[in-house]
Amino acid sequence: MIDFARVQKELQECSRDIEASGIKVTPKSENLARLTGTIPGPIGTPYEGGTFQIDISLPDGYPFEPPKMQFATKVWHPNISSQSGAICLDILKDQWSPALTLKTALLSVQALLSAPQPDDPQDAVVAQQYLKDYQTFSGTARYWTETFAKTSSLGVEEKVQKLVEMGFHEAIVRSTLDAVGGDENLALEKLCSG
Structure with missing residues (x-):
């Protein structure tokens, strides 16, 4: 059974320092098992200036089981599927600990944007491009950020x-x-x- 009191506390923690971290978690439903996480693209990366939405589903065993996270915003990255948004990150699988929170998980995902692990890819095509032609990879990642992760300033x-x-x-x-x-x-x- 999901510990909803803990989830409530985690949501409050995230909203307390949203200005500093830029990380936001909002409920999608009344029961708090479906959430949306928002992370800013890290400065100095092709993702800078983008705002990325992540779908979060809490399993019945949360916090003893990791949350299920996947990008709702399309992103070009070796460890994130360009098709489904699936994330290849150890703490979302076998390295999860109940001491971690939704915020620390989202911070880890944000750190992954800064430091791709192309040797353990979720998207082999992107990983190949990252390893063989970083300039094209960076340009494509920047283009995807502009196209999918930035809200238009048009009225x-x-x-x-x-x-x-x-x-x-x-x-x-x-x-x-x-x-x-x-x-x-x-x-x-x-x-x-x-």
């Missing part, structure tokens, strides 16, 4: 105009932007998928 009207110019009906564009919280990239994905 709502500019976003609507841009999407209408692509051939979408204005009323549908406005309702889609509302549904995805103003995220232009998500709106475009939704509009393209019908």
